[in-house]
Amino acid sequence: MFHFGQRQTLVISIFIMLVTACLLVWRPDYNFFDGGLITAILLTIFIKNDTPTRIMGIACTILVVVIACLPHKNPNLAEVFIEHFFSLILVISSTLLVLFLKSLYRTMQELNQALEKEVEKRTANLELALSHLASSQAELKDALEKEKELSEIKSRFVSMASHEFRTPLSAILSSAALIGKYPASEDQPRREKHVQKIRDSVIHLNELLEDFLSLGRIEEGKIHVHPENISLQNFALETVEEVQGLLKSGQHLHSEVPQELHVWSDKRLLKHIFVNLLTNASKFSPAETRIGWKLWEENGYIHAIVEDEGMGIPEEDKTYLFSSFFRARNVTNIQGTGLGLHIVKRYVDMLHGSISVESELGKGTRILINFPNLQAQ
Known part of the structure; x- marks a missing residue:
């Protein structure tokens, strides 16, 4: 809808009022209701602010009152006054109705804009919530993957430990038991053979423990680079x-x-x-x-x-x-x-x-x- 500024509206209002007054002087039988009502409606529709509307309403009212009190060719002044008085009531009523409808329309526009902003806000919140949900799902998926990986690591550790630790310990135990069965001096080569097995098993156990200790130190952040x-x-x-x-x-x-x-x-x-x-x-x-x-x-x-x-x-x-x-x-x-x-x-x-x-x-x-x-x- 097109809107005029306050200055433009006042100029148009004065011009229409002057034209209406001239028509009343030139044609005393001219019905002020037609011109005044149309003027009020047009001004109410096209103005940007409500101040010119109030000014125009007051001007229209004064004009109708003045014209109603002026002498007319019609000798029946009471009839003329009543006619213009009702014209005044109709103009004011019509103007108030149009202003009310305009106010209602503006209120509906404001409500609609507020609703649109609220919808945009809710949409943004929903998108943010969906983003957080997606992020949470990704984090949950990562946590499940890590849990699965940890479970696999534990399983591999148990399998490895049960084999890698038990084998050298069994070798040490059996070699120690066999050494006791060779007390004679001529059995020295056999004893040395089992002693070597014990040494190898101890070295292997030491390597295993060293790997575990190294991994533990890495995980605890105790290993630093010293160039x-x-x-x-x-x-x-x-x-x-x-x-x-x-x-x-x-x-x-x-x-x-x-x-x-x-x-x-x-x-x-x-x-x-x-x-x-x-x-x-x-x-x-x-x-x-x-x-x-x-x-x-x-x-x-x-x-x-x-x-x-x-x-x-x-x-x-x-x-x-x-x-x-x-x-x-x-x-x-x-x-x-x-x-x-x-x-x-x-x-x-x-x-x-x-x-x-x-x-x-x-x-x-x-x-x-x-x-x-x-x-x-």
């Missing part, structure tokens, strides 16, 4: 010497490290990472095979490859290799906790590096690691 300047060639020589005694018969560990290569990193974490990977390569490879270990630097990162000629990893198990207590289905007869690669992955993450595995069943495994050389960066 230092490391000569990787000397580090490789120390690590090879440490692992050499754990290799199977005929296995050969070949390391390839540039002579002047240095890195600024945590030596303790690196030692744990590569000792674990190299012993795994030996453990899951047959005798008389080669184990390769290569280190080099590129673009401020140290890159490493540990590869073997072992049994390989089934394709469907590669996704879970770094999960805790997980062991591939083809290594059930080989001792282990399933924590080694998980701990290695956690240590590599602490060094801000990455680790990946390439393997083909029956043809060996390649583990690739890279981590930043803080000194170069």
Whole structure:
């Protein structure tokens, strides 16, 4: 609907009033009701504010009263006065009716706008509630997935613990019992054989406990990175010497490290990472095979490859290799906790590096690691 301003409305009102007055002078029999009523209705419809309407109503009333009191050609003044008096009543009544309808219309518009705003507000609240519901569902789903994963971890732990702890303890118990059956001096070789079994079982138990302790320290946040300047060639020589005694018969560990290569990193974490990977390569490879270990630097990162000629990893198990207590289905007869690669992955993450595995069943495994050389960066 078109709206006029107050000044425009007053100008139009005065103009219409003057025209109406002139018509009354020119044609005394002109019915003021027609012009006044139409004027009031038009002004009431098109005005923007109510103030001009009040002014126009007052002006129309004064005009009708004045005209009603003026002398007319009709000698029956009472009849003229009554006619204009009723015209005045009709004009005022019609104006009030139109104003009421307009006020009602505005009220309905305001209510409609308020309702629309309320609907928008409720819609926004509903969308927010749906968003929170979706978020809660996602959190619940994640919690259920974690609960399921935790349940699987507990199941794998119970299965692993019942086997890995019971086997060396049984070996220690049986060897200790058998030693007592060889009291004679000529039975010394047999006693030494069982003593060696006890030593191996104790070493295995110590490795198991060390894995559990390492995992516990990681989870508690007690392991921190302490960088230092490391000569990787000397580090490789120390690590090879440490692992050499754990290799199977005929296995050969070949390391390839540039002579002047240095890195600024945590030596303790690196030692744990590569000792674990190299012993795994030996453990899951047959005798008389080669184990390769290569280190080099590129673009401020140290890159490493540990590869073997072992049994390989089934394709469907590669996704879970770094999960805790997980062991591939083809290594059930080989001792282990399933924590080694998980701990290695956690240590590599602490060094801000990455680790990946390439393997083909029956043809060996390649583990690739890279981590930043803080000194170069």
